[in-house]
Amino acid sequence: MIKFGTGGWRAVIGDEFTRENVQLLAAALAYKMKEDGVADKGFVIGYDRRFLSQEAAGWAAEAFAGAGVHTSIIHRDSPTPLVMFTVAGKGFPYGMAVTASHNPAIYNGIKVFMEGGRDADEVFTSELEGYIRMAESRERPIVELPEALAQGLVEYIDPMNEYIDNIMEAVDMKAIREAGLHIALDPMYGVSQTALQTILLTARCGVEVIHERRDALFGGRLPAPSEKTLAGLINFVIEHHCDLGIATDGDADRLGVIDDTGEFLHPNKILVLLYYYLLKYKGWKGSAVRNIATTHLLDRIAASFGEQCYEVPVGFKYVSGKMLETGAIIGGESSGGLTVRGHIQGKDGIYA
Numbered sequence: 001m002i003k004f005g006t007g008g009w010r011a012v013i014g015d016e017f018t019r020e021n022v023q024l025l026a027a028a029l030a031y032k033m034k035e036d037g038v039a040d041k042g043f044v045i046g047y048d049r050r051f052l053s054q055e056a057a058g059w060a061a062e063a064f065a066g067a068g069v070h071t072s073i074i075h076r077d078s079p080t081p082l083v084m085f086t087v088a089g090k091g092f093p094y095g096m097a098v099t100a101s102h103n104p105a106i107y108n109g110i111k112v113f114m115e116g117g118r119d120a121d122e123v124f125t126s127e128l129e130g131y132i133r134m135a136e137s138r139e140r141p142i143v144e145l146p147e148a149l150a151q152g153l154v155e156y157i158d159p160m161n162e163y164i165d166n167i168m169e170a171v172d173m174k175a176i177r178e179a180g181l182h183i184a185l186d187p188m189y190g191v192s193q194t195a196l197q198t199i200l201l202t203a204r205c206g207v208e209v210i211h212e213r214r215d216a217l218f219g220g221r222l223p224a225p226s227e228k229t230l231a232g233l234i235n236f237v238i239e240h241h242c243d244l245g246i247a248t249d250g251d252a253d254r255l256g257v258i259d260d261t262g263e264f265l266h267p268n269k270i271l272v273l274l275y276y277y278l279l280k281y282k283g284w285k286g287s288a289v290r291n292i293a294t295t296h297l298l299d300r301i302a303a304s305f306g307e308q309c310y311e312v313p314v315g316f317k318y319v320s321g322k323m324l325e326t327g328a329i330i331g332g333e334s335s336g337g338l339t340v341r342g343h344i345q346g347k348d349g350i351y352a
Contacts, residue, residue, distance in 0.1 A: 001129075001132075002016070002021055002024065002025055002129065002132050003129065004112075004120070004125035004128070004129065006314060006315030006316075006317070007101060007111065007119075007315070007316070008097075008099075008101075008109055008110055008111035008112060008119075008120075009025065009109050009110050009112075010100045010101075010103055010107050010108070010109030011107065011108070011109060012106050012107055013051060013052060013106060013107065013108050017052075017056075017107070017108045017109065019056075019059045022056045022059045022060055022063075022098075022110070023059050023060065023062065023063040023140065023142060024063075024132060024135055024136065024140070025060070025110060025128075025132060026059075026060040026061075026062075026063035026064055027063045027066070027067060027135045027138075027140040028128060028131035028132040028134070028135040029043070029064075029094060029096075029112070029128065029131070030043075030063065030064050030067035030068075030069045031067070031131050031134065031135060032127065032128060032131045033069060033093065033094065034067070034069075036093070038093035038094075039067075039068070039069050041091065041092060041093050042069065042070040042071065042072060042092060043064055043069055043070070043071045043072070043092060043093075043094055043095060043096075044071070044072045044073075044074065044083065044086050044087055044090065044092045044095040044096075044157075045057045045060055045061060045071060045072070045073050045074065045083075045095065045096050045097075045098070046073075046074040046078030046079075046080070046082060046083035046086070046095070046096075046097045046098070047073075047074075047077070047078060047097065047098040047099070048077060048078065048079075048080070048097070048098065048099040048190065048191050048250060048251045049077050049189065049190060049191055049214045049215075049216065049250070050098075050099060050100060050105070050107075050108050050216060050250065051105070051108065051216040052108055053098045053099065053108060054077075054098075056098045056108065056110075057073055057098050058073070058145045060096065060098070060110075061073055061145060061148060061154045062142040062143055062144060062145055062148060063140065063142050064153075064154075065142070065143035065148035065151075065153035065154055066140065066141035066142040066143050067140075067141070068153075070152075070153055070154070070155075071148075071153065071154045071155075072086075072090075072092075072154075072155055072156075072157045073154060073155070073156055073157070074086065074156075074157055074158065074159065075156035075157065075158055076158055076160065076194075077191045077214075078097065078191060079191045079192055079195060079248075079251060079252035079253070079348075079349075079350060080097045080099055080101070080111060080251040080252060080253045080346075081163075081252065081253055081344055081346065081347070081348035081349070081350060081351065082159065082160065082163050082195070083095055083096070083097040083111075083113065083117075084097075084113050084117035084118070084344045084345070084346045084348075085117060085159070085162075085163045085166065085344050086117075086157075086159045086163075087113045087114075087115070087116070087117040088116050088117030088344060088345070089117075089159070089162065089166075090159070092115075093114075093115050094112065094113060094114060094115070095112075095113045095117070096110050096111060096112050096113065097110070097111045097113070097251065098110055099111060099250065099251040100250075101249060101250060101251050101253065101254075102222060102223050102224035102249040102250055102251075102254065103222075104222060105216060105217045105218055112124070112125070112128070113346070116345055117344050117345055117346060118317070118320050118321070118324070118344075118345035118346055119316055119317035119320060119345075119346050120317065121317050121321060122317075160194065160195065163195065164195055164198055164199060166343075167195075167199060167343075167350065167351050168199055168202065170342065170343060170351070173202070173203050176200075176203035176204075176205065177203050177204045179243075180204070180205075181200075181203075181205045181206070181243045181244060182205070182206040182208075182240075182241070182242050182243050182244075183200055183205050183206065183207050183208075183242060183243060183244045183245070183246060184207075184208050184209075184210065184233060184236045184237050184240065184242045184244070184245040184246070184258075185197060185200070185207055185208070185209045185210070185212075185245075185246050185247075186209075186210050186211050186225075186230065186232070186233040186236075186245065186246070186247040186248075186256075187209070187211060187212055187247070187248055187252070188211055188218060188219075188221075188223045188224075188225065188229070188247055188248065188249060188250060189211050189212075189213065189214065189215040189218045189219060189223065189250070190218075190223055190248060190249060190250040190251060190252055191250070191251060191252050192248040192252035192349065192350055193209060193212050195252075195350045196246065196248070196350055197209065199350075208236070208240065208242070210232060210233065210236055211232070218250065223249050223250030224249050224250075224254065224335075224336075225247040225248065225249055225254060225255065225256025225336055226256065226264075227264040230245070230247050230256055230258060230264060233245045233247055233256075233258055234258050234262045234264065235262075237258045237260070237262055238261075238262040241260075242260065243260050244257065244258070244259065244260065245257065245258030245259075246258075248349035248350065249336065249349065252348075252349045252350055253337055253346070253347045253348060253349050254267075254335060254336035254337050254347065254349045255267070255270065255336050255337075255338070255349040255352040256336060257270055266334075267332065267333070267334050267335060267336040267337075267338070268294060268295035268297070268334050270336075270338070270352070271290070271294065271295070271298060271330070271332040271334075271338055272295060272297050272298055272301060274330060274338070274340070274352075275288050275298060275301055275302075275329075275330045276301055278329055278330060278340070279301070279305045279307070279329075280305075284329050284341075285307070285329075286307060286327055286328055286329035286330075286341065287302060287307050287308045287309060287310060287326055287327070287328040287329070288301070288302050288307070288308075288309045288310070288328055288329070288330050288331065289309070289310045289311075289312060289319050289322045289323050289326070289328045289330070289331035289332075290309060290310075290311060290312070290319070290331070290332060290333065291311070291312055291313060291314045291315070291318065291319060291333045291334070292311055292312070292313060292314065293314060293333065293334050293335075294332065294333050294334040295334065308326075310322050310326060310328065314333070316333060316337050316346060316347050319331040319332065319333065319337075319339075319347075320339065320345045320346050320347075323339070323341065323345070324345060327341070328341065329341045332347075333347075336349070337349075338352050339351075339352075340352075
């Protein structure tokens with residue numbers, strides 16, 4: 001049984017993460033889209049650098065093609081927030097990213113996104129699991145990828161430039177240019193390099209990159225930014241006298257920061273600093289959202305500005321859902337995921 005957790009479906013490669021199960025999930029989504037009356041609007045798929053991610057994107061597209069649903073595949077290694085941005089920006093009713101995020105290398109998985117680019121909520125995933133059970137007992141035709149491309153049932157797209165432009169329009173590029181920063185970037189063998197390096201170089205930063213190649217084993221470490229896993233970045237920042245070290249997890253939706261002294265800034269600190277910055281220096285008004293495992297200092301910052309901080313369960317879908325409900329300006333979690341109002345409705349390590 002394909003079961004969804006707080007961050008999508010994740011399974012061991014070759015055990016439950018198989019071609020058959022990926023196509024079963026895609027067929028179930030296609031059935032749901034037809035019942036929702038949105039099958040004619042198409043579907044978008046992105047994939048990260050994990051073992052079989054690109055292939056799995058093709059497997060899913062074959063199942064959608066077999067169901068007559070037009071599919072757009074982002075034709076490059078894609079940060080998960082790029083997929084969410086594309087769902088929102090192109091008006092897709094649903095989309096998916098083939099990724100197991102920060103999990104060990106033996107895992108892969110799928111994150112599903114709803115209209116507006118937000119994480120699928122519990123109501124949706126519960127319904128989807130019902131469609132999966134239904135799809136198991138039905139014939140599920142596929143159209144092989146080369147044939148699907150030839151028939152126009154599948155197409156390749158590349159929305160990276162639009163995503164990068166959107167971020168550069170949202171941040172103060174002039175202030176960054178004037179700072180003359182020397183930055184070390186660690187994508188942790190993941191998918192953030194193209195976007196982050198382009199943005200930073202455009203802002204006239206000096207950028208040096210480590211762990212940039214594809215390594216499906218992630219150098220033998222978890223692709224999650226923490227003080228332990230970023231020891232290499234910490235040493236690089238100190239040895240090369242960098243102003244800042246920036247790291248993202250395997251699918252680039254979580255952030256890690258090293259300051260100029262080599263100190264790892266805990267995500268709790270980053271979240272508090274950004275919320276304070278938005279309130280005091282940008283003059284924004286609005287509440288914050290955090291999960292139950294995240295610093296209560298956010299509550300105190302909010303109260304000092306006459307605002308409120310809302311607490312939600314673990315799982316970023318709860319954070320983004322509460323932000324949508326309350327109009328909060330920032331939401332985050334102590335594991336390094338955060339988002340800011342006006343961008344996508346999910347965490348984005350690149351934008352953060």
